[in-house]
Amino acid sequence: MTATFLRQSHLPLWRCGHVLLAAVAVLIAVPVVAYGQEGGLDPASLVEPLADSWPTYSGDYSGRRYSRLAEVTTGNVQQLSLAWTRRLDTGMPPLEGANAPDFIGGVGSGEFSIGSTNIKGSILQVGDLLYVTAPDHVWAIDVRDGGERWHYFWKTRGGPHIGNRGAALWHDSLIFETVDNYLVSLDARTGEERWNTEIASFEEQYFSTMAPIVVGDHLLVGTGNDLDAPGFLQSFDPATGELQWKFYTVPMTEDAPGIDTWPSLDAARHGGGQVWVPGSYDPETNYYIFGTGNPTPGYTGVARRGDNLFTCTLIAVDVDTGEMAWYFQTSPHDTHDWDSAQTPILIDGVIDGVPRKLVSTAARNGYFFTVDRVTGEHIVTTRYGATSNWASHIRESGSPNPHPAKEATVPGSLVSPVEGGVANWQPPAFNPDTGLFYTQENNGFNLLYLTDTDPRGSMGLGGKDRITVGSGGNALSAIDYRTGETRWRHAWPIGGGGGAGVLTTAGGLVFTGDGSGNFVAFDAAEGDLLWHTRIGNISNAPQTYLIDGRQHVLVAAGQQLFAFVKY
Amino acid sequence: MRTVTCVAVLLASVTVHPGGQAPPAGQAGQAGQDGQDRSQRLYPALQRPPGDPELITRGQTLYGINCRACHGLDLRGGDLGGPNLLRSQVVLRDTAGDLLGPVIRDGQSGPGGSSMPPQPLSADDIRAVAEYIHSILGTASRQGGPPLGDEAELDILVGDAAAGQTYFAATCAACHSPTGDLQGIGARIPEAQELQNTWVRGGARNAERPPVTVTVTQASGERVEGRLERVNDFLVVLTDADGRHRSFSRQGDMPRVDVDDPMAGHRQLLPRYSDTDIHNVTAYLVTLQ
Numbered sequence: 001m002t003a004t005f006l007r008q009s010h011l012p013l014w015r016c017g018h019v020l021l022a023a024v025a026v027l028i029a030v031p032v033v034a035y036g037q038e039g040g041l042d043p044a045s046l047v048e049p050l051a052d053s054w055p056t057y058s059g060d061y062s063g064r065r066y067s068r069l070a071e072v073t074t075g076n077v078q079q080l081s082l083a084w085t086r087r088l089d090t091g092m093p094p095l096e097g098a099n100a101p102d103f104i105g106g107v108g109s110g111e112f113s114i115g116s117t118n119i120k121g122s123i124l125q126v127g128d129l130l131y132v133t134a135p136d137h138v139w140a141i142d143v144r145d146g147g148e149r150w151h152y153f154w155k156t157r158g159g160p161h162i163g164n165r166g167a168a169l170w171h172d173s174l175i176f177e178t179v180d181n182y183l184v185s186l187d188a189r190t191g192e193e194r195w196n197t198e199i200a201s202f203e204e205q206y207f208s209t210m211a212p213i214v215v216g217d218h219l220l221v222g223t224g225n226d227l228d229a230p231g232f233l234q235s236f237d238p239a240t241g242e243l244q245w246k247f248y249t250v251p252m253t254e255d256a257p258g259i260d261t262w263p264s265l266d267a268a269r270h271g272g273g274q275v276w277v278p279g280s281y282d283p284e285t286n287y288y289i290f291g292t293g294n295p296t297p298g299y300t301g302v303a304r305r306g307d308n309l310f311t312c313t314l315i316a317v318d319v320d321t322g323e324m325a326w327y328f329q330t331s332p333h334d335t336h337d338w339d340s341a342q343t344p345i346l347i348d349g350v351i352d353g354v355p356r357k358l359v360s361t362a363a364r365n366g367y368f369f370t371v372d373r374v375t376g377e378h379i380v381t382t383r384y385g386a387t388s389n390w391a392s393h394i395r396e397s398g399s400p401n402p403h404p405a406k407e408a409t410v411p412g413s414l415v416s417p418v419e420g421g422v423a424n425w426q427p428p429a430f431n432p433d434t435g436l437f438y439t440q441e442n443n444g445f446n447l448l449y450l451t452d453t454d455p456r457g458s459m460g461l462g463g464k465d466r467i468t469v470g471s472g473g474n475a476l477s478a479i480d481y482r483t484g485e486t487r488w489r490h491a492w493p494i495g496g497g498g499g500a501g502v503l504t505t506a507g508g509l510v511f512t513g514d515g516s517g518n519f520v521a522f523d524a525a526e527g528d529l530l531w532h533t534r535i536g537n538i539s540n541a542p543q544t545y546l547i548d549g550r551q552h553v554l555v556a557a558g559q560q561l562f563a564f565v566k567y
Numbered sequence: 568m569r570t571v572t573c574v575a576v577l578l579a580s581v582t583v584h585p586g587g588q589a590p591p592a593g594q595a596g597q598a599g600q601d602g603q604d605r606s607q608r609l610y611p612a613l614q615r616p617p618g619d620p621e622l623i624t625r626g627q628t629l630y631g632i633n634c635r636a637c638h639g640l641d642l643r644g645g646d647l648g649g650p651n652l653l654r655s656q657v658v659l660r661d662t663a664g665d666l667l668g669p670v671i672r673d674g675q676s677g678p679g680g681s682s683m684p685p686q687p688l689s690a691d692d693i694r695a696v697a698e699y700i701h702s703i704l705g706t707a708s709r710q711g712g713p714p715l716g717d718e719a720e721l722d723i724l725v726g727d728a729a730a731g732q733t734y735f736a737a738t739c740a741a742c743h744s745p746t747g748d749l750q751g752i753g754a755r756i757p758e759a760q761e762l763q764n765t766w767v768r769g770g771a772r773n774a775e776r777p778p779v780t781v782t783v784t785q786a787s788g789e790r791v792e793g794r795l796e797r798v799n800d801f802l803v804v805l806t807d808a809d810g811r812h813r814s815f816s817r818q819g820d821m822p823r824v825d826v827d828d829p830m831a832g833h834r835q836l837l838p839r840y841s842d843t844d845i846h847n848v849t850a851y852l853v854t855l856q
Binding site: 109111112113157158159160201202203204205225226227228229266270296297298387389405409410411412413414416445447449450451452453454456458459460461462463465467468469470471472473492493494495496514516517518520529532534 | 606607608609610611612614639643644650651653654656659660677707708709710711712713719721722723724725726760763764767768769779795797798799800801826828830833834837838840842845846849
């Protein structure tokens, strides 16, 4: 089916730091985590802090990736041992015969042959099943041995099959995005398709990787695009796939908020700001808080002078209306493809002795931010990327100011970080017991050359050469959300760092990958390495849940899943 | 210079700005490659079967007469304010002129009060123009980049060679010499950008680096030296002087591991260079013929 266009929401002109209309606290009854028959999930249970299961992208709405499970501790993590492992072939499956997927959907001809990709998403764990995704693939596998229950495959029309960040569970529907921009709902019990709906134009070169997020009867859905197209977040009815609202992240009309930060409406409407990583949800304000992608054309800002709102911006949107409540721009006028899409983390903290509702994010550009999540008031900006060199100063607003000399130039500019950023989609974590925000910190240098001096700018990510000339050293960093100061920092030995997300637990642990083939556990408070196992480079963020009364730790390394348990 | 293949015969007759990056090898579905299976390309604009050459040629002529003044010779927008057609939603969603036709025939109001006047083209002519536009769109480069055109001649040599020589003497001369290892470097690497990349990186992209050596000192005091194979927090692997493979488990500070990386100096300089330093040193090295 094709969703009808209902409403294009407009952004209110509130500026960062203005106090929002009194936030209406939504009273949420705290339910017993309610799983229906056959692994169904009551959306109301998602407000519960992460513990026994892993029912949504970040485990819970806060984005903290902090589990209350404490069976595995700093004292016994050395006893973690392999419970099972399972390889999932993420490449092109046979479309017929005994080894074909149980259900095949999609509007492609089947001619486009997808390659294998790493498992880069969150794996949902509810009841006796795990739900694992890769581009065009969904598997339900047994939580106790990884054995396959069902496998669904989508015949794609094409698009870059770079990764899939996971699925959403709404009652007994499992819903995911396809690269060629369909939202597909499956019967979570059987894998049979219930409906699909097109969420963005494939012709306009959108492609979709995000894990949808369920909030009540809303399904929040983002997409990606590299070809100078406007970004948007959409809400769909999780029962039917009908569009509820569509929020554009760039001005789409002459009177839209933010239009004064673009030289023309044409530039704004081709200005990017894609929404491709899940955000977090605050039940008290009913705000979904997420980061937006880079402006486009990515490297040539000449034809989009200005701050380019609301690209590279932390945005709070009311989930019922799709209206923006506040924004804070983490990277004005980016010219390095450093989006700010990273999952922000909601923190109930204390600033200067006053309890505050906060949100923190470690952006791809190497800067760490804490803002008030009710009002958007800026609180903290610090540089956490040790060698990030592109900002001239921090503005009074708290946004780093881009230095024009660090754009791509004809004779070359030496820029840190490299295109992939200090952080990327890999989820960070926050542990309320230590007050620390954990993120990978990747430092590298590019020589960045402008190859397209056309005053009209280039298109997409074109118009530049980027030559990697060296590393600035990578680390896992533990940042104090109150000050932005790095409390401890574990520098990875030569060649380490990179592509793993982070998990933290009430057992005082931080789990991540070292980029040298090891899955590792740290003491969350002190940063001491406590445990490792060499299973290959971690390709998603580790997760944890309780099965048969025992804490399990699940992680993907490439196409291989590993579940650990303490014996 | 990088080699950029002019990907479409049609482009030979138009001036096209460079897309800036060569398509990497081995990526299924990459754009703009002649001879590639179109079904494996990423997007509809690239997957579209090649059009009738005669129709495209006629469309190109018609485009030049009717469209070029506003939309530009390269379709990326012109001086008279016409938008970039290569990222236009109407163009991207068009099939054989079904969406372009009404716009061309009837004109259209654009944002900001701009407007496109109707163009007196027949249905066949509209079809030809659409075919031409799609043929150019089909040559777009990866990640939204424009078609790769002829290499632009951009002079990256903006530095002051004398200042570069001074900087070199102060910063680089401890390890390098213009009459020693760098003698004739400007002639050996004649392309200035490649020369700059090479010296900042500390070697050509695929050049063999001087070996990293490591000394492992065990609790007993025994020392083992060799070429570092790999190291992480839990293991260090080396090849000793006799060519033997040795590996040692690491537990915190034991055994002690001292890595000697000849490239460390280059890495340590990266946060300290200004762009002016880099350009000056490049200008100096170019003189070492």
